[in-house]
Amino acid sequence: MIEYRNLRIALLGAGSVGSQVARLLLEQGDELASRVGAGLELIGIAVRDVDAPRDTDIPRHLFTTDAHALIRSADIVIELMGGIEPARELILLAINSGADVVTGNKALLATHGPELFDAAEQVGAQLYYEAAAGGAIPIIRPLRDSLAGDRVRRVMGIVNGTTNFILDRMDVEGDTFENALAIATALGYAEADPTADVEGYDAAQKAAILASLAFHTAVPVEAVHREGITSVTAAQVESAQKAGYVVKLLAICERLTDAQSGVEGVSVRVHPALISRRHPLAAVHDAKNAVFVQAEAAGDLMFYGAGAGGLETASAVLGDLVSAARRHVAGGPGVGESTHANLPVLDIGAVSTRYQITLTVTDKPGVLAQIAGLFSEHGVSVEALQQTVSSADPSRSAGEPLTATLVIVTHEASDAALSATVAAVSQNDAVVAVESVLRVEGDTP
Ligand code: NDP
Numbered sequence: 001m002i003e004y005r006n007l008r009i010a011l012l013g014a015g016s017v018g019s020q021v022a023r024l025l026l027e028q029g030d031e032l033a034s035r036v037g038a039g040l041e042l043i044g045i046a047v048r049d050v051d052a053p054r055d056t057d058i059p060r061h062l063f064t065t066d067a068h069a070l071i072r073s074a075d076i077v078i079e080l081m082g083g084i085e086p087a088r089e090l091i092l093l094a095i096n097s098g099a100d101v102v103t104g105n106k107a108l109l110a111t112h113g114p115e116l117f118d119a120a121e122q123v124g125a126q127l128y129y130e131a132a133a134g135g136a137i138p139i140i141r142p143l144r145d146s147l148a149g150d151r152v153r154r155v156m157g158i159v160n161g162t163t164n165f166i167l168d169r170m171d172v173e174g175d176t177f178e179n180a181l182a183i184a185t186a187l188g189y190a191e192a193d194p195t196a197d198v199e200g201y202d203a204a205q206k207a208a209i210l211a212s213l214a215f216h217t218a219v220p221v222e223a224v225h226r227e228g229i230t231s232v233t234a235a236q237v238e239s240a241q242k243a244g245y246v247v248k249l250l251a252i253c254e255r256l257t258d259a260q261s262g263v264e265g266v267s268v269r270v271h272p273a274l275i276s277r278r279h280p281l282a283a284v285h286d287a288k289n290a291v292f293v294q295a296e297a298a299g300d301l302m303f304y305g306a307g308a309g310g311l312e313t314a315s316a317v318l319g320d321l322v323s324a325a326r327r328h329v330a331g332g333p334g335v336g337e338s339t340h341a342n343l344p345v346l347d348i349g350a351v352s353t354r355y356q357i358t359l360t361v362t363d364k365p366g367v368l369a370q371i372a373g374l375f376s377e378h379g380v381s382v383e384a385l386q387q388t389v390s391s392a393d394p395s396r397s398a399g400e401p402l403t404a405t406l407v408i409v410t411h412e413a414s415d416a417a418l419s420a421t422v423a424a425v426s427q428n429d430a431v432v433a434v435e436s437v438l439r440v441e442g443d444t445p
C-alpha cells in the first residue's frame, strides 16, 4: 500500500464558518483521512486577533496573524475570511504557491472570479467553492459536474436565508417588513447592517455564480438585475395570499432568445416575485434556501436545505476539502472554469414575464376602458382583472371621492413592454396611485 505524507491545510479565518471547519477537521480528521487516502494536518489558522475569544476549543498555538507564511507552507488553503481584500491577494498567493484553494467567498467570486480562475488554470491548481451559493446545499458540484452533460435552461432559487425568513414571517405571521427584520436581527439571521441581504446584493452575487456555471458563461455581478425586498408591504403579501400566491425573493437565471434582436443569451435577475403557493419554492420556509433547476434532459430538479450557518456551511467546505485532497493524492491538473459558451448577458427588458399591478383609480365611467387600452397599446394582454369599489366600503366617509382598486394580472410579455405599460398607466389622469407592481413567476394558482 502506498503511504502518503500528510497534506498540510491552512485555514484563513476562524469566524462562524472557519471555527466549525477547524473543530470538525480536528475532531474527525482520521475519518476524513480514510476517505482521502492521506492525513489532513491543520497547520495553522490565520486571524486578525489571536487572543480573541472563540466559540470552539481550538488549540491556541494554531492561531497566527501571518497569513502569508502560513499559505507558503500549505498544500490546500481554505479561505473563510470573507470580503475582497486581503482574501483576493491571499488566494492568488496560495494558487501561485502551488496550493489548491477552497473558499466560501461569494462576494469575491462574483467580482473577481475570472481573475482567480485564470490564475488557477495557469498553474494547474483548482478552486473549490461549494459554500459560496446555497451554504450547505450541494448545488455548485451538481451544476458543474452532474449536469455537465445536459443543457440547463433555467435556475430559479431562494438563495438568501435572511430575506426568506422576513418574507415568510410577513406571510405566515402577518408581520410588517420592519417587525420581521427586527426579529431576523434578534435571531442572528440578519447582520447589524442588513443592506447586503435586504437589498438583494448577496442574492445577486450567488445568482452570478450559479448562472456562470449553469450556462458556461462568465456572468459579472454588475450584469445581474437586482431589486431588494425593502418595498414589499404587508398589504402586498396579504393580497398575494388571497390570490393564491406567496411573495419570495427569487434569483432567476435563464437562457433565452431576445425577441427583438433574435440574440441568444442569458439573463440573470434578483427581485421579489409572486409564485403560486403550489410551486415547490413556496414551501421553503424560515431561513431555508432552495434552488429549482430546469434542464433539457433531466427535467425539473430541486435542491433544498440550510443556506447559511457556521456548522451547516462547514459541511460544504469540508466536502470541498476532501475533493481537493483527493486530487492532490491522485495528481493531474485542476478542472478549469467552463466558459466556452460565452453567451451575451441580456438586459432585463428581454425577459418575458408576467406582472401583477395594483392600481387605485377614480371610479367613473370609461376608466376601465382607458386602462385596458393602455395595456393593449403596449401589446400586453390581461389575464385577470379584479375590481373593488370604495362605494362598497362601509368605513368610507360621505363626500370622499369614489375610487376603485384594480388588481390586474397580465399574460407573459417582455419586461420592457410591461414596464412601459406601468409607466403609461401611472401618467393617466384617472390613476390615483400605482399601489404595487410585482412580477409573477410560474403557473397561475
Ligand atoms: P466571520 O466574519 O464570522 O469570520 C471571519 C474570520 O476571518 C474571522 O475569524 C476573522 O478574524 C478573519 N479575518 C477577517 N479579516 C481578516 C484579515 N484581514 N486577516 C486575517 N483574518 C481575517 O465570517 P463567516 O465565517 O460568517 O464567513 C466566512 C466566509 O464564508 C465569507 O466569505 C462568507 O460569505 C461565507 N459564507 C458564510 C456563511 C455563514 O453562514 N456565515 C454561509 C455561506 C458562506 P478574527 O476572528 O480575528 O476577527
Ligand code: HSE
Residues within 6 Å of the ligand: 135, 159, 160, 161, 162, 163, 189, 197, 202, 307, 308, 309
Ligand atoms: N446572509 C446570507 C443569507 C448568509 O442570509 O443567506 C449566507 O450567504
